[in-house]
Amino acid sequence: MVPLVYILALLLLLLFLFKLLYFTKPSSTNKNLPPSPPKLPVIGNLHQIGPLVHRSLHSLSQNLASPVILIHLGSVPTLVVSSADAAREIMKTNDLIFATRPDSKLSRRLLYDLKEVSMAPYGEFWRQAKSIMVLHLLSNKKIEDHRETREEEIAIVVDRIKKSKVVDLSDVFMRFTNDVVCRVTFGKKYSDGESGRKFRKMLDEFFEVLGSLNFEDLVPWLAWVDRFRGLSGKVERVAREMDEFLDGVVEERLRDHSTTNGDNGREEFIDMLIKIQKEDKIGVALDKLVIKALLLDVYTAGTDTTAIVSEWAFTELLKHPRILKKAQDEVRTILKDKQQINQEDIDNMTYLKAVFKETLRLHPPVPTLLPRVARQDVKVMGFDVSKGTRIFINAWAIARDPKVWDDSNEFRPERFFNYNIDFKGHDFDLIPFGAGRRGCPGMAFGMATNENLLVNLLHKFDWELPDGGKGESLDMSEQPGITIRKKIPLLAIATPVSSINSYTPLSNRCLKWILRLCKLQKELLV
Numbered sequence: 001m002v003p004l005v006y007i008l009a010l011l012l013l014l015l016f017l018f019k020l021l022y023f024t025k026p027s028s029t030n031k032n033l034p035p036s037p038p039k040l041p042v043i044g045n046l047h048q049i050g051p052l053v054h055r056s057l058h059s060l061s062q063n064l065a066s067p068v069i070l071i072h073l074g075s076v077p078t079l080v081v082s083s084a085d086a087a088r089e090i091m092k093t094n095d096l097i098f099a100t101r102p103d104s105k106l107s108r109r110l111l112y113d114l115k116e117v118s119m120a121p122y123g124e125f126w127r128q129a130k131s132i133m134v135l136h137l138l139s140n141k142k143i144e145d146h147r148e149t150r151e152e153e154i155a156i157v158v159d160r161i162k163k164s165k166v167v168d169l170s171d172v173f174m175r176f177t178n179d180v181v182c183r184v185t186f187g188k189k190y191s192d193g194e195s196g197r198k199f200r201k202m203l204d205e206f207f208e209v210l211g212s213l214n215f216e217d218l219v220p221w222l223a224w225v226d227r228f229r230g231l232s233g234k235v236e237r238v239a240r241e242m243d244e245f246l247d248g249v250v251e252e253r254l255r256d257h258s259t260t261n262g263d264n265g266r267e268e269f270i271d272m273l274i275k276i277q278k279e280d281k282i283g284v285a286l287d288k289l290v291i292k293a294l295l296l297d298v299y300t301a302g303t304d305t306t307a308i309v310s311e312w313a314f315t316e317l318l319k320h321p322r323i324l325k326k327a328q329d330e331v332r333t334i335l336k337d338k339q340q341i342n343q344e345d346i347d348n349m350t351y352l353k354a355v356f357k358e359t360l361r362l363h364p365p366v367p368t369l370l371p372r373v374a375r376q377d378v379k380v381m382g383f384d385v386s387k388g389t390r391i392f393i394n395a396w397a398i399a400r401d402p403k404v405w406d407d408s409n410e411f412r413p414e415r416f417f418n419y420n421i422d423f424k425g426h427d428f429d430l431i432p433f434g435a436g437r438r439g440c441p442g443m444a445f446g447m448a449t450n451e452n453l454l455v456n457l458l459h460k461f462d463w464e465l466p467d468g469g470k471g472e473s474l475d476m477s478e479q480p481g482i483t484i485r486k487k488i489p490l491l492a493i494a495t496p497v498s499s500i501n502s503y504t505p506l507s508n509r510c511l512k513w514i515l516r517l518c519k520l521q522k523e524l525l526v
Contacts, residue, residue: 031384031386032382032383032384033070033383033384034066034068034069034070034079034380034381034383034385035064035066035069035070036064036069036070036071036072037060037063037064037069037071039071039072042074042219042222043074043219044071044072044073044074044075044076045060045071045072045073046073046074046213046218048060048071049073051480052478052480052484053367053368053392053480054367054368054394054396054397054484055396057071057080057082057368057392057394057397058082058394058396058397060080061080061082061394061397067081067082067083067085067086067381068080068081068082068083068086068380068381068383069082070383070389073218073390074215074217074218074219074222075218075219075220076217076218076390077386077388077389077390078389078390078391078392079374079380079385079389079390079391079392080392080394081380081391081392081393081394082394082397082398082401083398083401084398084401084404084428084429085381085428086380086381087393087395087398087428087431087435088428089380089381090372090380090391090393091393091425091428091431091434091435091436091438091439092428092435092436094378094380095436095437096375096437097374097375097376097378098372098373098374098375098378098391098436099122099372099375099436099437099438100121100122100372100373100375101114101118101119101120101121101122101370101371101372101373101438102119102217102371102372102373102390103121103373104214104217105214105216105217106209106210106212106214106216106217106235107119107210109235109236109239110206110209110210110235110238110239110242111293111296111297112289112290112292112293112296113289113293115129115289115290115293115294116129116293116294116296116297117129117130117133117294117297117441118297118301118370119370122375122437122438124284125284128284129284129290129294130441132272132273132276132286132294133294133297133298133441134441136269136272136273136276137184137185137269137272137298137445138441138442138444138445140444143444143445143448144343146180146184147452149180149183149184150180150448150449150452150453151340151452153176153179153180153183154176154452154453154456156179157172157176157453157456157457158456158457158460160172161457161461161494162494162496164494165493166466166491166492166493167491167492167493167494168489168490168491169311169314169489169490169491169492170311170485170486170489170490171489173307173310173311173314173453174303174304174307174311175191176307176453177302177303177306177307177310177449178190178191178200178203178303178307179191180449181298181299181302181303181306182299183268184268184269185268185269185270185295185298185299185302186249186253186268186269186270186295186299187253187268187270187271199245202238202241202242202245203300203303205234205238206238206242206300207300207304207481207482207483208481209231209234209235209238210300210482211480211481211482211483212231212235214226214231216232242296243292246292246295246296247288247292249270249295250270250274250288250291250292250295253270253271253274254274269294269295269298270291270295273286273291273294273295274291277291298442301440301442302442302445302446304365304483304485305365305366305442305446305483306365306445306446306449306450308363308365308483308484308485309356309359309360309363309365309446309447309450310450310453310454311485311486311490312359312362312363312486313355313356313359313450313454314454314457314490314492315474315476315486315490316355316358316359316362316363316411317355317463318463318464318465318471318474318490318492319411319471319472319474319476320411320471321471323355323411323413324463326351327351327352327355327458328458328459328462330349330350330351330352331349331352331455331458331459332458332459332497334348334349335455335459341452341455341456341459343448345455346451346452346455349455350417351413352451352454352455352458353416354413354414354415354416354417355413356447356450356451357413357416357421357422357423357430358411358412358413358415358416360399360423360430360432361399361400361405361423361430361432362399362400362409362411363484364395364396364399364432364484365432365483365484366395366432366482366483366484367394367395367396367484368392368393368394368395368396369392369393369395369431369434370434370438371390371391371392372390372391372393372438373388373389373390373391374386374387374388374389374391375387393431393434395431395432395434398428398429398430398431399429399430399431399432401429404429405429423443424443425439425443457494459497460496460497461494461495461496461497462494462495462497463492463493463494463495464492464493464495465491465492465493466491466492466493475487475488
């Protein structure tokens with residue numbers, strides 16, 4: 001679809017090119033602007049941006065040999081940041097100046113006029129909404145409160161895997177994350193039966209249109225192109241369907257609120273929002289529209305990104321059997337035959353922690369992070385950046401910088417035993433969740449979900465690729481979008497591990513020797 005749009009735009013250019021060139025006068029400036037690639041009239045550098053945006057931006061930065069470049073997406077000046085030092089100036093030194101998000105018509109239509117947290121403009125409403133989300137859903141206490149929910153859903157996953165010959169792990173991770181997030185957000189799941197399929201289709205379409213190239217926001221007078229290719233109509237339909245679904249969720253909860261509070265009588269996020277609305281003590285209007293916006297934000301931001309981390313982590317483990325075995329050995333040594341896994345157990349799994357760090361380094365779920373906007377004129381790395389400039393921080397490129405990372409494109413978890421670097425927003429060489437005021441508030445929730453699931457899968461099953469496949473043959477292609485999933489679903493064969501041989505790697509070897517001795521003794525007796 002995108003290449004066709006570019007062709008249409010370029011054809012249109014031919015009609016206006018002479019007029020534009022005739023009336024456009026070169027402007028003089030004393031500003032020290034970042035290096036820029038050549039651009040075309042009207043569309044700027046749009047023709048140089050491919051489906052995998054993070055890779056296109058990386059190529060442009062490399063061609064100009066600069067960690068900071070200025071491109072033009074239609075009429076929108078855009079700063080592309082590809083180094084840790086430049087990212088630090090954006091998200092720490094000048095964090096307040098870059099604390100707001102772009103205002104686009106597409107986002108406003110899909111995200112309830114930006115009455116949520118992820119894309120809301122910086123200001124009092126955003127602060128209050130973020131505070132509500134963190135306090136009532138994403139705090140460490142709340143994450144621990146929802147441990148039982150995670151354990152129940154993990155048990156369902158384990159049982160489903162035991163009944164499968166070939167496991168579609170991509171589907172397993174997405175469905176598990178979807179069910180956990182739905183339960184802690186809405187108080188119930190929406191994944192079963194025909195309604196579950198419709199719900200998933202609606203979510204897929206939502207992410208598709210949210211990540212679409214919208215000409216109206218980049219070249220306003222080309223808005224007709226969006227209507228011509230059907231994007232405008234699809235945005236309206238998807239927004240309407242999502243609103244109808246959320247409206248039904250809220251109405252159902254309001255009817256039942258006096259008699260039930262979700263799973264096992266617990267208060268889920270939707271219950272807390274309804275309670276806050278009734279108390280009306282926070283200083284901002286928490287009406288029904290805002291409640292739906294916050295529910296949508298939690299669900300869409302928490303489901304896809306979390307599942308993607310698990311998917312890429314397991315893909316890399318299956319691609320590297322040595323690393324898979326090392327991670328399994330650690331998990332089984334620490335857990336032995338335990339059935340209940342606590343956070344202290346996981347905290348002691350240093351190699352598994354390194355596996356996740358390396359996964360987030362090579363496969364950040366949102367490679368260019370969510371865009372920011374300069375609220376005033378400012379300097380970045382000595383370059384002048386004008387008010388209103390859009391900012392893309394290429395976390396994918398930063399985490400593969402060969403000046404920082406040895407063998408930067410290789411998956412080597414052991415590197416983190418030498419690098420004192422974490423992904424929590426303090427080390428700008430690794431920022432998969434961003435940093436500063438607009439860093440991802442759901443990081444701890446997402447990682448707790450990922451860690452608990454993968455520990456169980458490594459503890460309870462041995463894994464191999466179907467049909468004797470080798471790790472080096474795994475397709476690592478990426479699916480374009482705001483989030484970057486694996487393009488080809490991850491399939492694997494799981495063999496349940498019995499409790500008798502899951503204590504430690506040493507006990508496994510001892511058991512094999514015992515069985516051999518028993519077999520030899522039987523042969524001698526015969």
